Amino acid sequence: MTQEDWREIGEQMTGQSPLAILTWAYEQFGSRVTLASSFGLEDVALIDMASRIVPEPDVFMLDTDLLFHETYATMRAVESRYRLKFRRIRPDLSLQAQAEQYGEELWARDPNLCCQLRKVIPLNRALAGYAAWITGIRREQSPTRAHARAVEWDQTHSLVKVNPLVLWSTEEVWQWVREHQVPYNPLHDQGFPSIGCMPCTRAIKPGEDLRAGRWSGFDKKECGLHL
Numbered sequence: 102m103t104q105e106d107w108r109e110i111g112e113q114m115t116g117q118s119p120l121a122i123l124t125w126a127y128e129q130f131g132s133r134v135t136l137a138s139s140f141g142l143e144d145v146a147l148i149d150m151a152s153r154i155v156p157e158p159d160v161f162m163l164d165t166d167l168l169f170h171e172t173y174a175t176m177r178a179v180e181s182r183y184r185l186k187f188r189r190i191r192p193d194l195s196l197q198a199q200a201e202q203y204g205e206e207l208w209a210r211d212p213n214l215c216c217q218l219r220k221v222i223p224l225n226r227a228l229a230g231y232a233a234w235i236t237g238i239r240r241e242q243s244p245t246r247a248h249a250r251a252v253e254w255d256q257t258h259s260l261v262k263v264n265p266l267v268l269w270s271t272e273e274v275w276q277w278v279r280e281h282q283v284p285y286n287p288l289h290d291q292g293f294p295s296i297g298c299m300p301c302t303r304a305i306k307p308g309e310d311l312r313a314g315r316w317s318g319f320d321k322k323e324c325g326l327h328l
């Protein structure tokens with residue numbers, strides 16, 4: 102398949118329902134597709150949907166050691182609800198080793214490097230051996246995601262990226278989560294539409310962009326996973 106082929110498939114798939122897109126992904130890639138979860142609202146909705154299609158969807162999370170305790174609790178609740186065990190991918194450096202090598206609180210001085218060490222490099226490990234990954238990207242989330250398609254060729258990681266929720270609104274995701282009583286991160290009820298690491302996430306104010314609470318004070322809106 103060429104990149105052009107994937108572009109055509111992406112255009113055909115964009116507009117189909119998330120369940121149809123996910124079903125296509127599991128039919129196409131079988132056990133060689135993995136679902137990326139940071140246990141945000143989109144991710145828990147996707148895990149619920151995937152569990153309706155395959156008995157044990159492969160799910161991984163990037164554990165930076167800096168996540169909110171609510172996020173770890175959500176992960177355990179989702180594992181328990183769906184009887185799954187998620188792959189927990191850790192950075193090569195512990196927080197202490199990172200501080201010794203790069204100085205204390207690297208995220209406050211160079212968040213790009215910190216994300217590279219604690220997310221981007223571990224993501225490469227998480228995706229090794231897979232043909233496709235599923236993400237919770239939605240066009241509405243930010244201008245950088247406004248042109249995302251349901252299926253894309255991921256040039257950076259050399260595999261297919263599947264974004265089943267790409268056209269959904271925040272309300273549609275909430276509707277799925279509520280209707281199916283999916284466990285979700287309680288921080289969403291406290292003004293956190295997008296939840297990452299503790300030092301780099303704040304609640305947003307009314308009218309702010311959905312990702313305005315990420316890396317507040319820096320000209321940075323993506324951790325590098327979706328660039």
Ligand code: SF4
Pocket residue numbers: 165167208211212213215216217219220297298299300301324
């Ligand atoms: S989100 Fe912040 S703390 Fe987490 S890896 Fe990126 S810079 Fe580091």
